[in-house]
Amino acid sequence: MSLKATQISAFAVTDKTYRKSDEKGLYLEIRPNGSKLWFLKYRIAGKEKRLGLGAWPDVTLAQARERRDEARRLIKSGTDPLQARKLSLAQWRSHSVCACWPGSAHPPAVC
Incomplete structure (x- = not known):
């Protein structure tokens, strides 16, 4: 019900x-x-x-x-929705770290 x-x-x-x-x-x-x-x-x-x-x-x-x-x-x-969520969160975190640290040594694939 x-x-x-x-x-x-x-x-x-x-x-x-x-x-x-x-x-x-x-x-x-x-x-x-x-x-x-x-x-x-x-x-x-x-x-x-x-x-x-x-x-x-x-x-x-x-x-x-x-x-x-x-x-x-x-x-x-x-597609497993939990894995999709974890992947998008990891991508968001790596992007936000690169945005916070201009001139960082991260390779372009990460930023």
Whole structure:
């Protein structure tokens, strides 16, 4: 059964972490500290993985579903969304380091 936006704010905090599923692998994890985090559970190459999609209310239900759909498109094409995220983050970090250090000795391929 799909979640509704009004239900999310009503989920009570307990002394244990619990999950409320939406659909197509998307679920909201409610933690004892009060945080509510979106995750996508998926399988690729025979391994089960989970992709963090953000914290509620920063990421709304509609945004979480959009991110889930985008990740599912990557999975369908054979790309692991976790690896794609790590790669783009590494590229961003290497670019920002080069931008901060003009005249750095990094090869042009890195900058």
